[in-house]
Structures are given as structure tokens and as C-alpha cells.
Amino acid sequence: NIQYATVETSDWPITVINFHGLWNGEGKGDSEDRLRQTDNIISFLKTLSRPYILCGDFNLLPETESLKKFEKFGLKNLIAEYGITSTRSSLYEKSEQFADYVFVNDKVIINEFNTLPEEVSDHLALYLDFN
Secondary structure, three states: OOOEEEEEOOOOOEEEEEEOOOOOOOOOOOHHHHHHHHHHHHHHHHOOOOOOEEEEEOOOOOOOOHHHHHOOOOOHHHHHOOOOOOHHHEOOOOOOOOOEEEEEOOOEEEEEEEEOOOOOOOOOEEEEEOO
């Protein structure tokens, strides 16, 4: 499931899509269901002609085919592009340091992207300043 909202700005509308990926209890690798959920999201993204941001807790490791499909589709993976080394705070005790991702299409201009230091959960807050 995804949640999305299109916000009207003075320049153009932008769609922000939030996604919480499948947790199957078997780790954060690829599975048939996870690959299918990526394909379903990409099918939805194909219907959008405006700038958009896809973000959320994907429950995936960086090297998965599920994530690579978004990149092959043409999205920028801001976690990879900005060299983010973890999206988890010290409150997360497992060794896997990634769960959260932000992808944008080529119509979004990024001014700044980073994690924030305040710890309010086991996920780090992600900061995105864009035009």
C-alpha cells in the first residue's frame, strides 16, 4: 500500500508518496512479493507526469533487486547518491543499518538531503530540501 498527496505550489504541483514495505519476518532481502510490490509502485509512477518524491520504510537492503528496479526506472536514490551510511538510530539494535529510502524523479531539484541527528525512534529522520 502507498499513501500519496499532491500539493499545489506556486510553480507546479508535486506528489509526495509514502510507502511502508512488506515485512515478511525473513529479513530485508528480495522476495517474490517484494519484487511484485516494486513493480506495482512503478506502474503507479508511470501515471504521474509531474514531479514526485517516493519515500518511506521500504524494509529492504541497499543491494536488493527491488530497489535497483526503481533506479533502472530512472529514479534517483538519494540514500545512495548522498552517501548515507545508515537510516537507523542507536535505538535499533540489529546490524542492518538500512530501511528507509527517498527516490525522486528528474523533475525534482535537490538543494539538500541528509539524516537528522535527533533520535525519536529507531529510524533516523530524513531531511529533504527541494525545488
